[in-house]
Amino acid sequence: MIIVSKEELLAFKKLDLLYQMNLLREQSARLERRYDCSLEEFRSLVNDSDENYEMWDDLIEWEACQSALSEVSSLMERINAEDIEVR
Numbered sequence: 845m846i847i848v849s850k851e852e853l854l855a856f857k858k859l860d861l862l863y864q865m866n867l868l869r870e871q872s873a874r875l876e877r878r879y880d881c882s883l884e885e886f887r888s889l890v891n892d893s894d895e896n897y898e899m900w901d902d903l904i905e906w907e908a909c910q911s912a913l914s915e916v917s918s919l920m921e922r923i924n925a926e927d928i929e930v931r
Contacts, residue, residue: 850930854923861920868913875906883910 872883879886883906890896890903922928 853930854928858920858923861916861923864916865913865920868909868916871909872906872913875902875909878902883907 875886876882879889879902881889886899886906887903890899893899
């Protein structure tokens with residue numbers, strides 16, 4: 845039987861969340877470099893332009909990335925605040 849402590853579980857989960865956050869930040873940065881603007885500026889650009897499916901796809905991806913980053917950051921804050929229960 846393998847015995848794992850609560851601290852080890854928390855450390856593993858933090859590493860997993862940091863990895864996810866890094867991937868999401870890299871994805872956002874790639875889109876920011878590609879279009880040379882922020883998400884808010886890009887959203888306005890897409891809404892003001894003619895139909896461009898590639899830009900719409902990138903907008904959906906960028907917004908999903910930001911939403912996921914917010915969710916993962918929230919989980920990290922809860923772990924750091926020790927708002928957890930191990931079952």
